[in-house]
Amino acid sequence: MRLSWGSRSLPAEAGVTLEPGERVLVHARTPDGFVVVTDRALHLPGATSLPWHRIDRAQWDQEGLSVTATDGTVRRVLVPEPGRVPEAVRERVTSSILVNRHVRLGDRGGVRMVARRVPGQDAAEWDLVFDPGLDSTDPGLRAAAEQALEDLRRTMGV
Known part of the structure; x- marks a missing residue:
């Protein structure tokens, strides 16, 4: 339209x-x-x-x-x-939003994964937004988020 x-x-x-x-x-x-x-x-x-x-x-x-x-x-x-x-x-x-999904990463919260279409290109960029109170620099938490992102990308084809 x-x-x-x-x-x-x-x-x-x-x-x-x-x-x-x-x-x-x-x-x-x-x-x-x-x-x-x-x-x-x-x-x-x-x-x-x-x-x-x-x-x-x-x-x-x-x-x-x-x-x-x-x-x-x-x-x-x-x-x-x-x-x-x-x-x-x-x-x-x-x-611009292709995917917007929240994934739990344990008992304390999760991460919002957002894929956005890049204008004028056939590409998408992903953002990981951790819930308040979670340390996005924690290696274990970061690894769990990256694994969840890889699973989501494979599922969504983005």
Whole structure:
């Protein structure tokens, strides 16, 4: 299904540099510039570009957008008139996820394994997110998580 997001013409003052072949889906003005949604990334004011596979979650409220990257970095952008940007961001983040599975690693918790589609490529990247309280640097726990990931990759074919 092809979604139509409205105006795709990006004003020159947006200051966003697109990669060859990257398409603008929708944009909105912010107090600091523009939020631009493309088929490959979320471009935020200040020349910050987040490829869709690097976004763990995006949350909207009445004032704007909070984006949590897969490395845990949170970015907040005020967007007074977001237009269709929230729907476009939700669709892009959701469609980037190929697999999202939680696996128990004993009595104390587990790990969330997420495979995300890399925009413009025929590839996926995996993230392991350990439950709070678990030490992701513990060699035994890490080995159990890696084995569970290998089993899941084999099962899912990703």
